[in-house]
Amino acid sequence: MQNDIILKNPYIFLGSRLKRLSDRFLTDATKIHHDMGFELFPSQAVLLAQIGDAGEISVAQLAEILGQSQPAITRNLNNLRDMGLIETITVKADSRVRMVSLTHDGQGLLAQLRGQIWPRVDGVIRDLLLEIAPDFCASLNKIEAALDDHSFDARFKTLLEKQAKLTPQDVEIIEYSDEYAGDFFKINIDWISENFVVEDIDKYVLSHPNEAILDKGGIILLARLSNGEIVGTCALMQMDDGEYEFTKLGVSRHYRGLKIGEKLINAAFGRAREMGLKSLFLLTNHQQRSSIHLYEKLGFKHSGEIMDKYGHEYERADVAMEWTAE
Numbered sequence: 001m002q003n004d005i006i007l008k009n010p011y012i013f014l015g016s017r018l019k020r021l022s023d024r025f026l027t028d029a030t031k032i033h034h035d036m037g038f039e040l041f042p043s044q045a046v047l048l049a050q051i052g053d054a055g056e057i058s059v060a061q062l063a064e065i066l067g068q069s070q071p072a073i074t075r076n077l078n079n080l081r082d083m084g085l086i087e088t089i090t091v092k093a094d095s096r097v098r099m100v101s102l103t104h105d106g107q108g109l110l111a112q113l114r115g116q117i118w119p120r121v122d123g124v125i126r127d128l129l130l131e132i133a134p135d136f137c138a139s140l141n142k143i144e145a146a147l148d149d150h151s152f153d154a155r156f157k158t159l160l161e162k163q164a165k166l167t168p169q170d171v172e173i174i175e176y177s178d179e180y181a182g183d184f185f186k187i188n189i190d191w192i193s194e195n196f197v198v199e200d201i202d203k204y205v206l207s208h209p210n211e212a213i214l215d216k217g218g219i220i221l222l223a224r225l226s227n228g229e230i231v232g233t234c235a236l237m238q239m240d241d242g243e244y245e246f247t248k249l250g251v252s253r254h255y256r257g258l259k260i261g262e263k264l265i266n267a268a269f270g271r272a273r274e275m276g277l278k279s280l281f282l283l284t285n286h287q288q289r290s291s292i293h294l295y296e297k298l299g300f301k302h303s304g305e306i307m308d309k310y311g312h313e314y315e316r317a318d319v320a321m322e323w324t325a326e
Contacts, residue, residue, distance in 0.1 A: 026126045030189040044076050052110045173267040176220030183230035191250040196316045213237045223260050231255045234264040279324045282305045283317035298324050
């Protein structure tokens with residue numbers, strides 16, 4: 001699983017991850033049904049249960065409730081009809097509407113499934129989720145409700161509209177103050193959590209920015225929009241030997257790709273020169289290709305010496321770079 005692109009990008013490929021998980025459940029569920037003598041696929045079993053619960057229901061209603069296309073519903077219904085498990089009638093008032101109900105055999109099969117297989121499957125899944133993710137189903141309910149209220153596509157378009165209105169003049173680099181402690185923590189903890197395991201040093205620095213950075217002669221810079229929203233951070237942190245680490249560069253996920261990170265880095269360079277610093281170093285991970293490319297573009301150079309000296313600071317650090325003031 002080391003090179004699994006889906007695991008490396010859990011948010012971008014969330015749909016693919018859920019599809020992969022669904023396929024694992026459905027494959028095993030199919031095997032369970034077949035091993036116990038029921039030649040039925042899970043997608044057909046869901047239809048059988050929904051029709052049995054309704055008593056009589058239309059194809060359009062099935063599609064709406066189950067969130068599937070009518071052609072997909074119709075294909076499975078045709079299979080169930082061929083198996084003698086359902087029957088359809090055309091509504092007299094509207095010949096376009098077909099109502100579906102279970103046959104006697106369909107009702108019998110549904111009773112067998114509910115008695116012999118589904119309680120056991122339910123128990124296995126409940127045990128799994130109680131052990132690993134007890135709020136999983138509740139979270140799914142919330143996600144589906146949120147998407148019903150505002151679809152994924154609509155959310156994406158809203159984000160594009162929000163970003164399109166942003167100009168370089170809307171982003172101001174300011175000094176840190178305690179009122180922004182929550183922003184400093186959240187932006188960085190979100191970024192680290194997306195890519196790595198949050199380490200003890202991360203928790204300490206982000207929870208104690210004054211003690212860890214400012215009181216030791218370092219600085220924290222923030223990117224603030226004209227509406228007051230903090231959307232980016234970075235810091236210069238003095239080490240015990242007097243050298244300075246460029247660290248805690250983070251940009252809110254909604255504003256990435258707008259060169260806010262580059263603006264923060266250049267501002268940090270300016271402050272470093274004002275402080276009379278001759279160089280800065282940073283630690284990162286080889287997986288952060290776009291970040292490394294940006295660092296290279298702005299003048300950081302790879303350094304084995306820095307890696308040997310400071311690489312032990314973070315478990316995730318396997319790339320070290322240094323910037324030298326001109």
